[in-house]
Amino acid sequence: MMNLHQPVILTDKIPIGISLCCMGGPVRYNAKGFDMLANLGREKLDFVWCPVCPECMAGMGIPRDPVHLSNGTGDDVWEGKAEVKDRHGRLVTQKMIEGCKACMEALKRCNARVFVYMDGSPSCGVYRTTLKSTIRGNPPGTFGSLLLKEGYFLIPASDLQSPLKWWDWRRRMLAFLWLSDLPITSMQELYDVWYRLKFLCQELDNSWAREMGRTLAALQKTDFSAFEPKFRAEVLELLRRPSTTAKMTNSLWKHYSHYRKSRGKSVEEINSPDFRRGVTKIAEELLKMERTAVEDEYLFGASPVIYRDQRRLKPKIGAGDELEMET
Ligand code: SF4
Structure with missing residues (x-):
C-alpha cells in the first residue's frame, strides 16, 4: 500500500x-x-x-x-x-x-x-x-x-x-476513474480512500463532506458492506460536479500554505486568493503546485490522483514498489 x-x-x-x-x-x-x-x-x-x-x-x-x-x-x-x-x-x-x-x-x-x-x-x-x-x-x-x-x-x-476549467475536469476525472476501479474490501480501506479524497470533496461541497465525515466517524466495522456502495456512489456523483474559480483559488492557497509549513519550502509564483489574476495564471499556479507535490511526494489534496507517463517515472532504488520522478 x-x-x-x-x-x-x-x-x-x-x-x-x-x-x-x-x-x-x-x-x-x-x-x-x-x-x-x-x-x-x-x-x-x-x-x-x-x-x-x-x-x-x-x-x-x-x-x-x-x-x-x-x-x-x-x-x-x-x-x-x-x-x-x-x-x-x-x-x-x-x-x-x-x-x-x-x-x-x-x-x-x-x-x-x-x-x-x-x-x-x-x-x-x-x-x-x-x-x-x-x-x-x-x-x-x-x-x-x-x-x-x-x-x-x-x-x-x-x-x-479554458485552462482552469480543463484542470478542474481533469483532476475530477482522474479521481473518478481511480475510485471507480478501486476494490474497497474493509472499513480501513474505505477510511484510506476518504483520507485521499476528502479535501477535494470538501472543496466541491463542504456541507456534504462534513456530513460524510461525521457518518464515517460513527460507523461500526459491521456497517461496511451496506455502507461501501453508498459511499462510492455518492463520492463518484460529487466528482462529476465542477468547482468554481473562487473555490479552486482558496483551495490552492490552503494546500500551499500547509505545504510551506510542513515541508519548510516555498514555490515561486503561487499567490494568495486576494491577489487579482486571470484564470490562465491560476491554472498555471495549480499545475505548478501539482508538479511540486508529485516531485516532493506530497498529497496536494485538491488534485489527489495524477497521471504520469510511465517513461517519466523511474523506480526508486531500494524502495519497493514506490516511484520517483525523473529530474
Ligand atoms: S453527431 Fe455529434 S460528432 Fe457528429 S457532427 Fe453532430 S455533434 Fe459532431
Missing part, C-alpha cells in the same frame, strides 16, 4: 471518447468541424482519443440536412415517444438509433468511460440540443441520452477552451 500522504499516480493512458467534430473532423451537417483539443497542446498525448459521430454512423453522410428532435427529448426517442427529423421533416429516427448504438459499441471496445461532448447538438448534446442563444432545446440529445444512461463521465468540449 502506498503512503497515504502521497498522491496516487496512474500510469496507464486514459481512453476518452469525443464527438468527432470537436476533434477537428469535418463531419457536421455543413462539413465543418472544430479542433477543440488544440488548447491542450502536448497534454493531448496523455490520453487515447476515441472519436465517434453518431450522425455519420447513422449513414446520413456529409454534407446533410441538419436534424432535430421532434415531440420530446433524446430520452423519449429511446422510449419510442419522440422522433428525429431532418429539415424537410423526413424521419431519421431509426437510422439515428443505429448510429448511436454503433458509436457506443466503439466506445466500449476502446474502454472509454469518459466522453467529451459537443453541447448544443440534437445528437451529442447533453444539457442543450440547440445552439440558439438562450434556448436549451430538448436535452439530452439522442446520443447524449445513451451516454447518461451508461454512466459516462461527461465533459463539455467548450470547457477544454
Whole structure:
C-alpha cells in the first residue's frame, strides 16, 4: 500500500471518447468541424482519443440536412415517444438509433468511460440540443441520452477552451476513474480512500463532506458492506460536479500554505486568493503546485490522483514498489 500522504499516480493512458467534430473532423451537417483539443497542446498525448459521430454512423453522410428532435427529448426517442427529423421533416429516427448504438459499441471496445461532448447538438448534446442563444432545446440529445444512461463521465468540449476549467475536469476525472476501479474490501480501506479524497470533496461541497465525515466517524466495522456502495456512489456523483474559480483559488492557497509549513519550502509564483489574476495564471499556479507535490511526494489534496507517463517515472532504488520522478 502506498503512503497515504502521497498522491496516487496512474500510469496507464486514459481512453476518452469525443464527438468527432470537436476533434477537428469535418463531419457536421455543413462539413465543418472544430479542433477543440488544440488548447491542450502536448497534454493531448496523455490520453487515447476515441472519436465517434453518431450522425455519420447513422449513414446520413456529409454534407446533410441538419436534424432535430421532434415531440420530446433524446430520452423519449429511446422510449419510442419522440422522433428525429431532418429539415424537410423526413424521419431519421431509426437510422439515428443505429448510429448511436454503433458509436457506443466503439466506445466500449476502446474502454472509454469518459466522453467529451459537443453541447448544443440534437445528437451529442447533453444539457442543450440547440445552439440558439438562450434556448436549451430538448436535452439530452439522442446520443447524449445513451451516454447518461451508461454512466459516462461527461465533459463539455467548450470547457477544454479554458485552462482552469480543463484542470478542474481533469483532476475530477482522474479521481473518478481511480475510485471507480478501486476494490474497497474493509472499513480501513474505505477510511484510506476518504483520507485521499476528502479535501477535494470538501472543496466541491463542504456541507456534504462534513456530513460524510461525521457518518464515517460513527460507523461500526459491521456497517461496511451496506455502507461501501453508498459511499462510492455518492463520492463518484460529487466528482462529476465542477468547482468554481473562487473555490479552486482558496483551495490552492490552503494546500500551499500547509505545504510551506510542513515541508519548510516555498514555490515561486503561487499567490494568495486576494491577489487579482486571470484564470490562465491560476491554472498555471495549480499545475505548478501539482508538479511540486508529485516531485516532493506530497498529497496536494485538491488534485489527489495524477497521471504520469510511465517513461517519466523511474523506480526508486531500494524502495519497493514506490516511484520517483525523473529530474
Ligand atoms: S453527431 Fe455529434 S460528432 Fe457528429 S457532427 Fe453532430 S455533434 Fe459532431
